Amino acid sequence: MDLSVGPELDDFRAEVRQFLRDNLPDDIRRKCEQERMYLSAQDQRRWHNILATRGWQCPHWPAEVGGTGWSEFQRYIFEEELAYADAPRTHASAHFMLGPTLLEYGTEEQKRQFLKPVVDQGTFWCQGFSEPNAGSDLAALKCAAVREGDEYVINGSKLWTSEAQYAEWMFGIFRTDNSGKRQYGITFLILDMKSPGVTVEPVILFNGEHEVNAVFFDNVRVPVSQRVGDEHQGWGIAKFLLGAERLGIAEVARTRCTLERTTDLARSFPSPENPAIRRPEIAARIAQIDIELRSLARMEQRVLSGHAQRGTEESMLKIKGSELLQLVLELHQQIVGPYAQIDEGEVDPETGPGVGPWACGHAGRAFFDYRKLSIYGGSNETMRNIMAKVLSMEA
Amino acid sequence: MIDFTHSEEQQMIAESLDRLAYEKYPLVDRFRSADGQRSIAPSLWQDLTELGLAALLVPEEFGGLGGNMEDVMVVMERVGAHLLASPLLHSGVLATVAIASTANGKQKSTWLPAVAEGQSRAAIAITEPNDYALPNVFKTRFADGKITGKKSLVHFAEGADFLIVAAQFGSEQVLCRVETDAQGLQSHVYPTHDGGHAADLVLDDVPAEVLGDGADAGDVVRLLWDIGAVAVCAEALGCMDSIYVQTRDYLTVREQFGAPLISNQTLQHRLVDMHMDCELSRAMTCEAVWAIDNSDATERHRSVCSAKVLIGQGGNRVGKEGIQLHGGIGMTRDLPIGHYFKRLTAINLQFGDCDNRLVGFQRSVENL
Numbered sequence: 029m030d031l032s033v034g035p036e037l038d039d040f041r042a043e044v045r046q047f048l049r050d051n052l053p054d055d056i057r058r059k060c061e062q063e064r065m066y067l068s069a070q071d072q073r074r075w076h077n078i079l080a081t082r083g084w085q086c087p088h089w090p091a092e093v094g095g096t097g098w099s100e101f102q103r104y105i106f107e108e109e110l111a112y113a114d115a116p117r118t119h120a121s122a123h124f125m126l127g128p129t130l131l132e133y134g135t136e137e138q139k140r141q142f143l144k145p146v147v148d149q150g151t152f153w154c155q156g157f158s159e160p161n162a163g164s165d166l167a168a169l170k171c172a173a174v175r176e177g178d179e180y181v182i183n184g185s186k187l188w189t190s191e192a193q194y195a196e197w198m199f200g201i202f203r204t205d206n207s208g209k210r211q212y213g214i215t216f217l218i219l220d221m222k223s224p225g226v227t228v229e230p231v232i233l234f235n236g237e238h239e240v241n242a243v244f245f246d247n248v249r250v251p252v253s254q255r256v257g258d259e260h261q262g263w264g265i266a267k268f269l270l271g272a273e274r275l276g277i278a279e280v281a282r283t284r285c286t287l288e289r290t291t292d293l294a295r296s297f298p299s300p301e302n303p304a305i306r307r308p309e310i311a312a313r314i315a316q317i318d319i320e321l322r323s324l325a326r327m328e329q330r331v332l333s334g335h336a337q338r339g340t341e342e343s344m345l346k347i348k349g350s351e352l353l354q355l356v357l358e359l360h361q362q363i364v365g366p367y368a369q370i371d372e373g374e375v376d377p378e379t380g381p382g383v384g385p386w387a388c389g390h391a392g393r394a395f396f397d398y399r400k401l402s403i404y405g406g407s408n409e410t411m412r413n414i415m416a417k418v419l420s421m422e423a
Numbered sequence: 424m425i426d427f428t429h430s431e432e433q434q435m436i437a438e439s440l441d442r443l444a445y446e447k448y449p450l451v452d453r454f455r456s457a458d459g460q461r462s463i464a465p466s467l468w469q470d471l472t473e474l475g476l477a478a479l480l481v482p483e484e485f486g487g488l489g490g491n492m493e494d495v496m497v498v499m500e501r502v503g504a505h506l507l508a509s510p511l512l513h514s515g516v517l518a519t520v521a522i523a524s525t526a527n528g529k530q531k532s533t534w535l536p537a538v539a540e541g542q543s544r545a546a547i548a549i550t551e552p553n554d555y556a557l558p559n560v561f562k563t564r565f566a567d568g569k570i571t572g573k574k575s576l577v578h579f580a581e582g583a584d585f586l587i588v589a590a591q592f593g594s595e596q597v598l599c600r601v602e603t604d605a606q607g608l609q610s611h612v613y614p615t616h617d618g619g620h621a622a623d624l625v626l627d628d629v630p631a632e633v634l635g636d637g638a639d640a641g642d643v644v645r646l647l648w649d650i651g652a653v654a655v656c657a658e659a660l661g662c663m664d665s666i667y668v669q670t671r672d673y674l675t676v677r678e679q680f681g682a683p684l685i686s687n688q689t690l691q692h693r694l695v696d697m698h699m700d701c702e703l704s705r706a707m708t709c710e711a712v713w714a715i716d717n718s719d720a721t722e723r724h725r726s727v728c729s730a731k732v733l734i735g736q737g738g739n740r741v742g743k744e745g746i747q748l749h750g751g752i753g754m755t756r757d758l759p760i761g762h763y764f765k766r767l768t769a770i771n772l773q774f775g776d777c778d779n780r781l782v783g784f785q786r787s788v789e790n791l
Contacts, residue, residue: 158751161678161679163679163750163751164679164680164750165679165680168679168680187751188751231755232457232755232756232757233754233755233756233761234454234754234755234756234758234760234761234762234764234765235616235761236457236756240751298553298554298555299553307778309778309781310778361768361772362776362778365555365772365776365779366550366554366555366576366772366773366776367575367576368616368768368772369576369615369616369617369621369768369769369772369773370576370613370614370615370616370621371613371614371615371616392616392768393616395768396616396761396764396765396768399743399746399747399754399764400751400754402747403746403747403750403751403753403754404751407747407750408747409689409690409747
């Protein structure tokens with residue numbers, strides 16, 4: 029066993045850190061610092077262009093498709109440094125889902141057609157998986173694609189589609205056959221969001237944010253050349269996609285930063301003379317979360333080096349990662365106390381209010397918003413089902 | 424004999440609130456607009472006063488109903504169930520108790536009838552910047568008929584006709600009436616996550632009238648703090664029960680993997696835990712309600728702290744589980760679940776949060 033990082037990676041880390049220090053725009057940094065997970069399309073494109081000046085806009089892809097060709101641990105360090113700098117991650121659906129999937133299952137033509145524009149222009153993608161009646165039970169999906177000559181004709185709907193409001197393309201799974209097992213007859217297709225018959229309707233969350241959408245398909249025609257893999261065999265591809273990217277699922281570095289920010293706040297709030305961290309229950313909670321975060325960080329490293337039980341890796345990282353970040357945000361709220369009631373989203377930060385301690389900032393909003401962490405991307409219940417299945421088969 | 428049943432009159436009040444909510448403020452429609460919760464405010468206050476609720480705690484001799492804490496519990500629980508964000512607690516309960524317990528005869532007979540009829544609405548300013556809870560000494564000072572200081576998180580201050588402000592007067596604490604249009608009063612209003620609003624107030628030599636003869640009102644301030652806590656506990660019961668019922672119903676109809684979700688034993692257990700949180704919270708709130716009207720200050724404080732801790736923790740769990748068990752749909756604006764959760768979160772933070780009330784309980788036991 030050797031848990032040292034090694035000098036070559038130290039140099040790499042320093043290089044990334046310096047780049048971020050010099051190039052991350054302050055307004056984007058502030059949004060990340062305030063736990064805004066989704067940036068506007070404009071901000072994402074700006075960030076893409078900034079990374080592109082260094083050739084880092086697709087940090088997780090191999091060099092032959094325009095990526096950096098970095099090793100897994102370089103990519104890990106890059107993600108850590110993004111987190112420590114309060115820099116945004118790259119556009120998830122294109123980089124962590126579409127990319128690995130096309131690299132594994134796509135034709136050369138598909139890789140050229142779809143990956144190159146992500147590298148060159150930062151094309152936005154969205155993921156068409158969940159449906160109103162296919163949530164945790166994804167294989168229950170009904171949105172139909174019927175083969176007509178060289179095209180599929182799609183009718184139905186998708187739900188919870190993140191960033192569909194500005195996505196230019198969608199990849200998704202569609203029902204092409206009903207005759208066999210439910211996992212059979214699902215086909216993985218790519219479609220242009222500007223196709224006639226595609227309608228995007230916002231689904232507003234209870235904190236007032238617009239991130240997810242319902243997407244409706246009315247006779248949407250998709251060329252057969254945009255099918256990935258074989259007809260009816262998309263379930264395996266979807267499963268591959270969901271498990272392809274372990275990196276960053278647990279968001280260890282981001283949670284560590286959030287904990288550090290929260291701890292800093294506890295040192296000065298509500299006043300430097302009488303800071304929250306002197307309350308034993310607050311200090312104990314910070315310590316508890318810190319300990320759990322250390323274990324998660326090492327577990328993530330073990331997973332990345334292939335040492336965890338196969339088939340449980342993503343689930344463990346997802347469950348523990350989401351639970352811990354939620355705990356930190358709850359701690360933040362505890363530190364801010366009654367001032368977490370204030371809805372900063374509607375107050376002008378320049379003029380707004382007079383005498384309340386304004387450090388409370390986003391405490392309430394982030395606490396509410398991040399309840400979604402344990403629901404999306406496969407709910408934690410679904411993740412536990414997967415683990416239970418894998419572990420009981422081992423027994 | 425121990426009896427947890429509410430009286431017929433109390434049940435009638437509850438039913439009249441239910442009717443009002445179903446007819447005029449149905450939850451299903453309210454959240455479909457961006458500002459659903461705030462949009463009901465103007466007519467809601469009028470409707471509540473027409474039901475006589477602004478007069479609930481006003482003594483009968485001043486045109487009120489002469490109610491007690493159990494009446495408040497019954498009303499606040501329905502307020503919670505229907506998410507009726509209004510100044511009822513602040514004007515109809517806290518300011519009214521402040522006046523009724525400290526003001527002199529002339530003040531009562533001038534102010535209370537107007538409060539009872541809803542013609543005059545009050546807000547109550549106790550907490551100060553950077554306070555987590557009730558301070559032992561207020562930084563806001565009263566002297567020579569004037570108040571100077573800062574108050575923060577004054578709920579529903581905007582639109583109020585007058586304020587009841589707690590201030591330090593030498594070594595004593597006093598409650599004062601301040602007109603909202605008084606010289607030297609500045610207010611910064613902001614929305615709160617639960618659909619209400621609050622204000623930070625800066626008072627600079629603002630004319631103020633002391634309630635009563637200026638004798639120490641510290642006990643009354645602490646009583647107000649406890650009454651506020653119990654009232655929001657009762658409100659939380661309405662929120663928690665609603666979340667529980669809606670979650671149970673949803674798991675019953677929602678099918679995944681060819682069966683209703685509720686057929687999963689692990690989800691059944693989680694519903695059971697939610698239900699136990701609701702039951703324990705109700706039991707504890709009953710004790711705290713009883714204690715307000717019947718126990719001495721120490722025992723009252725202990726009961727109120729117990730209720731506030733239990734409901735803070737239970738409400739947090741029930742709210743989070745309600746959303747989690749709904750899944751994505753529980754995160755959406757159009758469903759009430761998230762809005763109950765936001766209100767429960769606010770309740771947990773008001774009148775002393777879990778940490779604060781746990782310490783409060785601990786101290787009172789240490790002093791036994």
